[in-house]
Amino acid sequence: MGRIVILVGSMRKGGNTDLLAQAFAEGAGKNNTVETVSVADYKVNPCVGCNSCFTREGNCCFQKDDMAEIYKKLEIADMVVIASPVYFYGISAELKAIIDRLHTPMRNKFRVKKLALLLVGAATLPELFDAIKLQYQLVLNFFHLEDAGMVLVRGVKGMGDIKGRKELEEAYNLGTSINDKRPRITRQVKETGSELELLKHLDRLHTTELGVVRIKRNLSLDTEDVLGWCKEKIALDYAIITRSGKNWYVNVDNFVITVNVHSYTIITAHKEKRRGKD
Numbered sequence: 001m002g003r004i005v006i007l008v009g010s011m012r013k014g015g016n017t018d019l020l021a022q023a024f025a026e027g028a029g030k031n032n033t034v035e036t037v038s039v040a041d042y043k044v045n046p047c048v049g050c051n052s053c054f055t056r057e058g059n060c061c062f063q064k065d066d067m068a069e070i071y072k073k074l075e076i077a078d079m080v081v082i083a084s085p086v087y088f089y090g091i092s093a094e095l096k097a098i099i100d101r102l103h104t105p106m107r108n109k110f111r112v113k114k115l116a117l118l119l120v121g122a123a124t125l126p127e128l129f130d131a132i133k134l135q136y137q138l139v140l141n142f143f144h145l146e147d148a149g150m151v152l153v154r155g156v157k158g159m160g161d162i163k164g165r166k167e168l169e170e171a172y173n174l175g176t177s178i179n180d181k182r183p184r185i186t187r188q189v190k191e192t193g194s195e196l197e198l199l200k201h202l203d204r205l206h207t208t209e210l211g212v213v214r215i216k217r218n219l220s221l222d223t224e225d226v227l228g229w230c231k232e233k234i235a236l237d238y239a240i241i242t243r244s245g246k247n248w249y250v251n252v253d254n255f256v257i258t259v260n261v262h263s264y265t266i267i268t269a270h271k272e273k274r275r276g277k278d
């Protein structure tokens, strides 16, 4: 569980940036506390470059405006998401004002470890996001931050043009990936999507009395909680899930667990047969 602050840089409430940020927030909210800060709700003056924050107590800016509230949220954030419309190949001025005001506290005070980037723009040019991406990379390098990922959406201009675009799902998925302890999606999972269903619905797994007896015998298990044991194994991030016919097969720790695709019944489990002579 981490704390994520999404900085939304469009004054247009319910616009494309907002909707992209919402999709991310929905996904990230599963494993994190997410707070959205929209420039439309705060009045933040630009940095005046006085450098008094270098020496002021708590590295606070002398300006008395809504930034005080945003500082409080960022002070306890583990991750920050920059969400912006492209304005003249850069981020919006309102969002840049907030970021500039982080000059000293970002270095001395905050505990932020990760950044992510969500961008929307009207053009479909391949180079549309290049300037922002470069700036983002330089910031990551300078502050030694981890890049959690980015979703970039071209060709959205009018209010809500982004609706129905696949990038909303990408943003949601990026959100769910933050602090997700479930197994990573294997190449095969990504291609077929079916194995992902098993990971999404671990709570639907069950087994039968006969299944318990069979699994305990085949694996020489000592536990009474065979279902819990199987769930834990399936959720391990190195478990490999494949589908063949009506079953999923989960290869993990030299065991193979068989799950019925339709009923989510754990049918059996056995030790993996070793290849070769030994």
Ligand SMILES: Cc1cc2nc3c(=O)[nH]c(=O)nc-3n(C[C@H](O)[C@H](O)[C@H](O)COP(=O)(O)O)c2cc1C
Pocket: 010, 011, 012, 014, 015, 016, 017, 018, 085, 086, 087, 088, 089, 090, 120, 121, 122, 123, 124, 128, 156, 157, 158, 159, 160
């Ligand atoms: C001042 C301004 C500058 C813009 N500059 C660009 C630009 O350089 N490239 C581009 O593709 N779109 C540009 N746009 C279009 C916006 O990026 C696009 O409409 C975006 O979807 C707006 O997001 P929103 O709905 O969240 O406000 C600009 C829009 C405005 C208002």
